[in-house]
Structures are given as C-alpha cells and as structure tokens.
Amino acid sequence: MKKITYILLFASAFALTSCYEQKDQIHLRTEVRSDDLGNNIVTRPVAFAFSALIGEGIEINEAFTRINKGGFLELHINGFNRSQFTKKFKYRVEWLDQDGMLIQTKTSVWQRMSAMGKSPFSFKVVAPRREAVNFRMDTRKWE
Amino acid sequence: MKTGIFQIIALTGVLIAGCEQKTSYIDTMHDTGKAVMALDYRDFDQAASEMVQSMLASGALNKADGGRYVMTTGRIMNDTMQRIDTDQLMAKVEEELLNSGQVVMTSAVGGKGASDQMIYQTRDIRDSDVGDEFDSDTVAAKGQLIAPELSIAGKIFQRNIRYDNNRQQVEYYFQLQVTNLTNGLRFWQKETLIGKRGSNKSVAW
Numbered sequence: 001m002k003k004i005t006y007i008l009l010f011a012s013a014f015a016l017t018s019c020y021e022q023k024d025q026i027h028l029r030t031e032v033r034s035d036d037l038g039n040n041i042v043t044r045p046v047a048f049a050f051s052a053l054i055g056e057g058i059e060i061n062e063a064f065t066r067i068n069k070g071g072f073l074e075l076h077i078n079g080f081n082r083s084q085f086t087k088k089f090k091y092r093v094e095w096l097d098q099d100g101m102l103i104q105t106k107t108s109v110w111q112r113m114s115a116m117g118k119s120p121f122s123f124k125v126v127a128p129r130r131e132a133v134n135f136r137m138d139t140r141k142w143e
Numbered sequence: 144m145k146t147g148i149f150q151i152i153a154l155t156g157v158l159i160a161g162c163e164q165k166t167s168y169i170d171t172m173h174d175t176g177k178a179v180m181a182l183d184y185r186d187f188d189q190a191a192s193e194m195v196q197s198m199l200a201s202g203a204l205n206k207a208d209g210g211r212y213v214m215t216t217g218r219i220m221n222d223t224m225q226r227i228d229t230d231q232l233m234a235k236v237e238e239e240l241l242n243s244g245q246v247v248m249t250s251a252v253g254g255k256g257a258s259d260q261m262i263y264q265t266r267d268i269r270d271s272d273v274g275d276e277f278d279s280d281t282v283a284a285k286g287q288l289i290a291p292e293l294s295i296a297g298k299i300f301q302r303n304i305r306y307d308n309n310r311q312q313v314e315y316y317f318q319l320q321v322t323n324l325t326n327g328l329r330f331w332q333k334e335t336l337i338g339k340r341g342s343n344k345s346v347a348w
Contacts, residue, residue, distance in 0.1 A: 070204065072243075105239060106191060107195050
C-alpha cells in the first residue's frame with residue numbers, strides 16, 4: 001500500500017512538472033505537436049466552430065505597474081486569448097496624475113496588438129510624464 | 144413644354160446634390176476609417192508613440208547628474224515615394240520628449256538649420272548699424288547659445304512588394320537614433336515597421 005502511494009505521488013509530481021514546463025514556457029501549437037484524442041484533424045473543426053459560437057475572446061489576467069529607471073510609470077499587461085482564432089485588437093492607455101486628471105499626451109493613441117489562438121500575450125506601455133501615477137486602458141476591435 | 148424642361152433641370156439638380164459627398168471632420172480620437180495604402184496621420188501617431196515610449200523606457204536620456212540633455216533634431220530623410228514633411232513625425236517626438244522633462248530642445252541648430260531663424264536675425268541686428276537703435280542690455284550677447292549634447296536623426300523608407308496577382312505589400316520603416324554629439328556614441332535606436340497589403344490599383348504615393 002505504502003509502495004503504491006509513493007509511486008502515485010512520484011507519478012503525480014512528474015506529471016505536474018512536465019505539464020508546467022510545457023504550458024508556461026514552451027508552447028507547441030496544434031499541427032506542430034502530435035495530435036491526440038482531444039485535438040486532431042476530426043475534432044479541430046468542431047473546436048473552432050464551438051469557439052466562434054460561444055464568442056471566446058481576449059482576457060486580461062494581470063495588469064501591474066512599476067516605476068522605471070527614468071522615473072516613468074510602466075504598465076505591463078499579461079493576457080490570454082481564449083479563442084481558437086487569432087484575435088487582433090487595438091488598445092489605448094491614458095495616464096492620470098495624482099489628482100485623477102487626464103495627462104494630455106500624443107503617446108495615448110490606439111496601438112495594434114495581435115494574439116494567436118489559445119495563447120498568452122503581453123505588452124508594455126510607458127507613461128511619458130513623471131506625473132503619471134495611475135492609468136486607464138480601453139480596447140476596441142481592429143478592423 | 145417649358146415647364147417640363149424646368150422640372151427636368153430641377154430634378155437633375157436635386158439628384159446631383161444628393162450624390163455629392165458631404166465634408167465631415169475626422170474623429171481623430173476614435174477614427175474607424177479604413178486603412179489607406181499611403182502613410183496617414185494614424186501611422187505617424189503610432190510610430191511616434193512607439194519611438195517616444197522606447198526612448199523613455201531605455202533610460203538613454205537619463206543624465207548622470209539628474210539634469211536635462213540639450214537635444215537637437217538632425218537630418219530625417221524621407222526615402223519613401225510620398226511627399227512627406229518629416230516634421231509630421233518629429234514634431235510629435237520632440238513635443239513628447241520636451242514634455243517628459245528628460246531633454247530640452249535647441250532651436251539654434253538642426254538638420255534643416257535653425258528651427259527659429261530669429262535667433263540669428265537678432266544677432267545680425269546686434270552686429271549691424273541698426274543695433275545702435277536697440278537697448279544693448281536687451282540684445283543677446285555673444286557666447287550665450289548652448290550647443291546640443293544629443294542629436295536625433297533617422298529616416299523613413301518604403302518598400303513595395305508584389306504580393307500576388309491582385310495585391311501589393313507596402314512596408315514603411317521608421318528608423319530613429321540618438322547620438323551623443325560629444326563623443327559620437329549612439330545611445331539609442333529603434334525601427335518601427337508599418338506594413339500594409341492592398342489592391343494593386345491602390346497607389347502608395
């Protein structure tokens with residue numbers, strides 16, 4: 001019994017480790033990696049159709065700020081494209097001072113971003129003034 | 144018969160007026176207009192924004208003593224097939240760099256000469272007979288101008304590629320670099336690519 005428990009624990013740990021590496025650091029995409037039961041030439045069209053049907057899209061998982069070496073606020077965005085399809089979108093970051101007032105800047109323009117299906121994405125935006133202490137971000141479809 | 148002709152003329156007038164495209168303002172904040180093959184203001188906005196953010200993030204403009212660098216704009220070449228005033232890019236970059244508090248721009252020297260000719264005109268007055276007409280305390284003395292420490296230069300160029308039978312690909316490259324004029328060392332550089340694909344019939348110049 002003890003032996004079986006050890007084997008199970010070892011197997012679980014091994015499985016978790018290998019999953020972590022593949023999921024977060026190395027991404028073998030569909031049609032590059034080997035097909036499996038859940039993802040193959042038969043199931044893929046169904047998965048794509050279902051993804052479109054339920055309207056999967058972009059989600060932002062993390063938005064954190066830091067002050068860079070020049071004293072400017074930097075915004076780092078980490079997100080994930082839940083859709084099976086590549087999602088193209090635009091984003092615009094506006095900067096706010098300590099009183100919550102909008103800082104007028106020519107760098108607050110719509111920037112283009114693209115994220116491949118079922119993939120994480122990241123981008124960074126830098127405030128052009130040291131007065132910036134906060135931000136607000138807007139997104140829209142990239143036509 | 145006469146009434147009939149008048150009616151036809153009036154109807155034609157109404158139809159022509161109805162076909163005329165009304166002039167409207169562009170919503171530059173949220174422009175949803177179609178992309179064009181040539182460079183438009185959105186491309187310059189995007190390129191300038193990326194350039195400024197890269198410069199500020201790099202720390203290349205952080206002066207060791209905490210002061211501000213004196214910067215000038217050198218030569219920005221337009222190597223595209225379009226008639227572009229490169230100030231369309233540089234005015235935005237200069238404005239944002241100035242407002243960042245990292246640099247102060249000089250109008251005394253630049254790739255296109257002094258951006259404000261009055262600097263030299265007032266000095267010409269000082270050195271001419273007319274100079275006697277001015278209060279000497281209000282005329283700029285010699286040795287007052289500050290030389291630039293950094294220069295920003297670069298170019299915009301274009302490549303047209305046949306994509307397939309019906310489409311072309313146009314690539315626009317924006318390249319800028321910041322050089323320390325004292326020692327010639329390059330502090331920063333960046334290239335921004337804006338690519339467009341469209342009909343062969345569209346003209347990218």
